[in-house]
Amino acid sequence: MDKTSLIVVGNGMAAGRVLEHLLEADRDAYAVTVFNAEPRVNYNRIMLSPVLSGEKTYEDILIHDDAWYAANGVTLVKGEAIVGIDRETKTVRTAGGAVHGYDKLLIATGSNPLIIPLPGKDLPGVVTYRDLDDVEKMMAAASQGGRAVVIGGGLLGLEAAAGLRAQGMEVTVLHLMPTLMERQLDPAAGYLLQKAIEDRGIEVLCKANTHAILGDTTVTGVKLDDGREIACSLVVMAVGIRPNMALAKDAGLAVNRGVLVDDGMRTSDPDIFAVGECVEHRGVCYGLVAPLYESAKVVAAGLTGSEGAYTGSVTATKLKVTGIDLFSAGDFADAKDRQEIVYRAPGVYKRLVLRDNVLIGAVLYGETADGSWFFDLIKSGSDISAMRDTLIFGPAFAGGEPLDPTAAVAALPDDAQICGCNGVCKGTIVSAIGAKGLSSLDDVRAVTKASASCGSCTPLVEKLIVATIGDKYQAAAVEPICKCTDLGHDEVRRMIVAKGLRSIPAVMQELSWKTSCGCAKCRPALNYYLVCEWPGEYEDDSQSRFINERVHANIQKDGTYSVVPRMWGGVTSPAELRAIADVAEKFNIPSVKVTGGQRIDLLGVRKEDLPAVWADLGKAGMISGAAYAKGLRTVKTCVGSEWCRFGTQDSTGLGIKIEKAMWGSWTPAKVKLGVSGCPRNCAEATCKDIGVVCVEAGYEIHFAGAAGLHVRQTEVLTLVPTEEEAMEIILALTQLYREQGRYLERIYKWAKRVGTPSIKAAIVDDPERRRVYADRFRFSQQFSQVDPWAERVKGLEAHEFAPMAEVGFKEAAE
Amino acid sequence: MNQMLQTRFDGPWVKVGRVDDIPLQGSRVVKTHGGEVAVFKAADGRVFALRNRCPHKGGPLSEGIVHGHAVTCPLHNWVISLETGEAQGADSGCTKVIGVLVEDGVVHLDLSRLPRLMEAAE
Numbered sequence: 001m002d003k004t005s006l007i008v009v010g011n012g013m014a015a016g017r018v019l020e021h022l023l024e025a026d027r028d029a030y031a032v033t034v035f036n037a038e039p040r041v042n043y044n045r046i047m048l049s050p051v052l053s054g055e056k057t058y059e060d061i062l063i064h065d066d067a068w069y070a071a072n073g074v075t076l077v078k079g080e081a082i083v084g085i086d087r088e089t090k091t092v093r094t095a096g097g098a099v100h101g102y103d104k105l106l107i108a109t110g111s112n113p114l115i116i117p118l119p120g121k122d123l124p125g126v127v128t129y130r131d132l133d134d135v136e137k138m139m140a141a142a143s144q145g146g147r148a149v150v151i152g153g154g155l156l157g158l159e160a161a162a163g164l165r166a167q168g169m170e171v172t173v174l175h176l177m178p179t180l181m182e183r184q185l186d187p188a189a190g191y192l193l194q195k196a197i198e199d200r201g202i203e204v205l206c207k208a209n210t211h212a213i214l215g216d217t218t219v220t221g222v223k224l225d226d227g228r229e230i231a232c233s234l235v236v237m238a239v240g241i242r243p244n245m246a247l248a249k250d251a252g253l254a255v256n257r258g259v260l261v262d263d264g265m266r267t268s269d270p271d272i273f274a275v276g277e278c279v280e281h282r283g284v285c286y287g288l289v290a291p292l293y294e295s296a297k298v299v300a301a302g303l304t305g306s307e308g309a310y311t312g313s314v315t316a317t318k319l320k321v322t323g324i325d326l327f328s329a330g331d332f333a334d335a336k337d338r339q340e341i342v343y344r345a346p347g348v349y350k351r352l353v354l355r356d357n358v359l360i361g362a363v364l365y366g367e368t369a370d371g372s373w374f375f376d377l378i379k380s381g382s383d384i385s386a387m388r389d390t391l392i393f394g395p396a397f398a399g400g401e402p403l404d405p406t407a408a409v410a411a412l413p414d415d416a417q418i419c420g421c422n423g424v425c426k427g428t429i430v431s432a433i434g435a436k437g438l439s440s441l442d443d444v445r446a447v448t449k450a451s452a453s454c455g456s457c458t459p460l461v462e463k464l465i466v467a468t469i470g471d472k473y474q475a476a477a478v479e480p481i482c483k484c485t486d487l488g489h490d491e492v493r494r495m496i497v498a499k500g501l502r503s504i505p506a507v508m509q510e511l512s513w514k515t516s517c518g519c520a521k522c523r524p525a526l527n528y529y530l531v532c533e534w535p536g537e538y539e540d541d542s543q544s545r546f547i548n549e550r551v552h553a554n555i556q557k558d559g560t561y562s563v564v565p566r567m568w569g570g571v572t573s574p575a576e577l578r579a580i581a582d583v584a585e586k587f588n589i590p591s592v593k594v595t596g597g598q599r600i601d602l603l604g605v606r607k608e609d610l611p612a613v614w615a616d617l618g619k620a621g622m623i624s625g626a627a628y629a630k631g632l633r634t635v636k637t638c639v640g641s642e643w644c645r646f647g648t649q650d651s652t653g654l655g656i657k658i659e660k661a662m663w664g665s666w667t668p669a670k671v672k673l674g675v676s677g678c679p680r681n682c683a684e685a686t687c688k689d690i691g692v693v694c695v696e697a698g699y700e701i702h703f704a705g706a707a708g709l710h711v712r713q714t715e716v717l718t719l720v721p722t723e724e725e726a727m728e729i730i731l732a733l734t735q736l737y738r739e740q741g742r743y744l745e746r747i748y749k750w751a752k753r754v755g756t757p758s759i760k761a762a763i764v765d766d767p768e769r770r771r772v773y774a775d776r777f778r779f780s781q782q783f784s785q786v787d788p789w790a791e792r793v794k795g796l797e798a799h800e801f802a803p804m805a806e807v808g809f810k811e812a813a814e
Numbered sequence: 815m816n817q818m819l820q821t822r823f824d825g826p827w828v829k830v831g832r833v834d835d836i837p838l839q840g841s842r843v844v845k846t847h848g849g850e851v852a853v854f855k856a857a858d859g860r861v862f863a864l865r866n867r868c869p870h871k872g873g874p875l876s877e878g879i880v881h882g883h884a885v886t887c888p889l890h891n892w893v894i895s896l897e898t899g900e901a902q903g904a905d906s907g908c909t910k911v912i913g914v915l916v917e918d919g920v921v922h923l924d925l926s927r928l929p930r931l932m933e934a935a936e
């Protein structure tokens with residue numbers, strides 16, 4: 001028997017949510033067909049900004065993928081718009097001309113971005129900001145560089161501007177009003193926001209009325225009313241939205257600003273429901289997801305015969321620009337019958353709007369942690385007279401006693417909303433934790449959807465888990481790099497890549513460093529991450545390096561230095577030895593010692609003598625041995641098949657090849673290698689960061705050994721038959737470590753953290769990936785294989801090696 | 815103004831070089847009869863001078879990483895305030911602060927008390 005058919009027009013946030021509730025209520029109630037004008041599945045539109053900025057990918061923001069439709073028996077027709085509804089025959093017509101019958105129809109067509117009817121508005125290069133196509137157009141334009149002009153300084157416009165900036169474009173925001181987001185913020189707070197936006201390198205022009213968009217075949221600029229012209233290759237219009245109701249109107253349904261619906265979300269035709277931004281409910285058109293999530297439940301109920309009622313929503317929004325905290329909720333417009341409480345501190349602005357001792361609106365800038373608490377007060381409509389004086393300071397002061405943040409969350413009532421996007425309240429989360437034994441953030445996300453959309457309530461959800469199960473909470477504990485930031489090493493690295501951050505100040509600004517210029521812990525780490533990420537582009541910040549790496553020698557306890565020239569594979573020559581001996585005598589170097597890495601250490605060199613010492617060693621062909629570097633140190637070898645009666649392969653030769661390929665590279669921590677010619681292992685390769693043990697069949701590659709504070713035997717990564725493959729694997733492994741290792745984390749610690757299987761998967765099992773890593777290593781070596789000693793002999797950073805002044809006794813005594 | 819300059823230069827100030835000679839967030843050494851002085855330039859451009867010896871084990875502070883108004887000693891990571899010469903955090907100890915005067919981009923140090931400072935510290 002044929003099932004009742006439901007046709008859904010539009011497949012955005014609202015339609016997706018209705019389907020979820022419908023399937024949950026009754027999987028078999030309808031044969032569902034969804035028509036989506038966009039040629040794709042259902043994704044989280046509110047996360048387009050992180051996609052634009054590069055912090056997320058399209059795959060990350062999918063809500064329902066193809067498998068979901070298949071599994072749930074929902075037919076999705078992608079890229080096919082509905083162009084007509086015939087209520088007489090209960091059919092819809094697609095753009096392609098096909099006609100489909102329905103028993104029930106759901107209109108979820110969302111809204112259309114407003115387009116100002118300016119000359120030039122149809123030129124290629126003029127885009128709106130609504131769907132993935134728009135994002136792709138913006139990203140394509142951004143890849144060409146140049147300037148983008150964003151018209152509109154509201155939430156959407158600022159998110160677009162920040163995203164384009166993160167993609168490397170120059171960006172100008174044009175805003176009609178004197179200050180940004182004037183509806184939410186007073187001028188002083190608008191200025192704070194403007195400064196924060198400008199700090200990101202985005203130009204903001206207020207009181208800027210666009211006169212025309214310029215260009216013949218494509219956008220070349222924008223002209224303002226005052227005659228100013230701004231050259232650009234992209235114009236983004238983000239000036240507002242209008243409910244998309246043409247289809248409903250043509251079908252003769254009752255419409256006003258949007259498609260009119262009753263509290264059951266039915267249109268004027270009882271078989272046709274409407275939901276989302278296309279509707280007008282009780283005189284209100286919404287532009288946020290929370291209301292449509294609430295009303296989606298009612299639609300699903302209506303479709304399955306259990307009538308519900310939607311009575312409207314109070315909404316809250318957040319600006320999703322990383323590093324700028326802006327929250328607003330409720331009704332914050334100025335009016336006669338209202339009072340305001342305003343609080344300001346450096347970088348912080350808070351405004352509460354009260355009417356008759358009830359909180360009706362809140363705007364928080366810079367410090368938004370109390371947002372959900374205020375939002376709850378707004379929704380509950382409770383009388384706040386008792387705590388009016390301390391209200392602005394949030395829940396911590398509400399009860400007189402300051403509470404710690406976890407206690408404050410614990411103190412929230414059960415119906416306090418935690419996740420605004422998904423309308424999840426505290427009680428739901430707490431009972432899910434109890435009933436299902438949830439103990440991690442991911443669990444809670446999966447089961448309750450809390451923190452699963454925009455993620456801004458994540459800290460709240462985490463505190464709630466802690467408040468509920470205490471120590472059992474499996475925090476994805478991220479240890480901050482240092483006290484200058486809350487971010488861990490991995491997050492910082494991800495953001496450096498995602499946001500294309502190319503300098504230490506950029507990282508600190510963009511990632512909201514808490515100190516003005518970092519400390520001795522974070523700066524060397526950031527410097528390394530930037531060196532690693534942008535070979536050839538990033539200019540090393542020598543002031544962020546430890547002294548040894550800054551002067552390319554090892555500081556000793558008396559402030560003198562030690563000098564270790566490279567001896568490739570531990571092989572030297574009479575000429576080299578003679579040069580070393582001469583230098584030692586010439587500069588009165590007190591101590592000459594053979595190191596564990598098969599080379600010679602000259603100890604006790606005065607700093608001023610370093611360049612001259614290097615000059616003499618350089619004349620004999622020697623370069624820096626990098627004995628001070630978080631980088632390649634030594635490749636220790638045995639004599640191998642060339643001399644040894646047990647040797648299976650030319651271990652000395654291979655060691656030298658490896659050292660020649662790898663010298664100069666910077667790594668998270670020092671890297672020492674060993675190559676042994678047979679399993680007797682005279683080069684002690686099995687306690688090195690990377691080791692090779694030659695066997696008859698080829699080369700056994702080892703890694704993750706240590707022989708320092710910790711002693712650890714290596715693990716075998718793989719066995720390969722040829723030298724070429726051995727080289728390729730070693731370079732690829734080193735690059736993987738360079739990209740994943742946290743600063744100062746030795747290979748064995750990195751391997752323990754990420755797990756040997758993931759390393760094997762990348763380097764051994766997948767030749768393609770191995771090649772990519774090895775190539776990246778070789779590419780970066782082009783820029784790093786410059787002998788730092790030779791450079792300094794020629795005068796680089798001469799100030800390092802000479803005193804600023806020498807002051808005689810007389811001058812000073814005067 | 816002239817009057818003031820006059821009195822200043824009449825005093826103990828010894829010219830040691832230009833502010834530009836010191837790398838930003840870096841340091842240079844001034845050698846004196848009474849030992850080394852480390853002259854620092856912080857990220858905000860301010861110039862400080864300390865005796866070039868960490869109160870812990872005598873490490874050369876001029877070789878440390880400069881951050882904010884502090885320097886981290888290269889030997890054992892003590893953090894020393896450039897303003898007061900005092901060790902920060904859990905460590906305690908103090909390095910002598912040397913007076914600095916910057917005029918027209920030229921750095922002057924007050925070395926008058928240096929011999930006594932050095933003796934006192936040994």
Ligand SMILES: Cc1cc2nc3c(=O)[nH]c(=O)nc-3n(C[C@H](O)[C@H](O)[C@H](O)COP(=O)(O)OP(=O)(O)OC[C@H]3O[C@@H](n4cnc5c(N)ncnc54)[C@H](O)[C@@H]3O)c2cc1C
Pocket residue numbers: 009010011012013014015035036037038045046047048049080081082083108109110111129130131156159244247275276277278286287288289290292317318320454
């Ligand atoms: C960049 C961006 C950031 C946002 N950030 C937030 C935020 O942080 N918080 C928040 O609450 N809200 C945010 N929003 C708003 C939120 O995305 C919308 O409120 C929500 O998507 C509305 O859902 P909807 O289903 O009504 O419409 P949409 O999600 O727009 O879906 C409508 C779909 O219907 C399709 N369609 C239209 N007409 C037809 C037709 N005739 N036939 C077939 N298909 C059709 C459209 O192509 C579209 O795919 C943001 C929006 C954008 C664009």
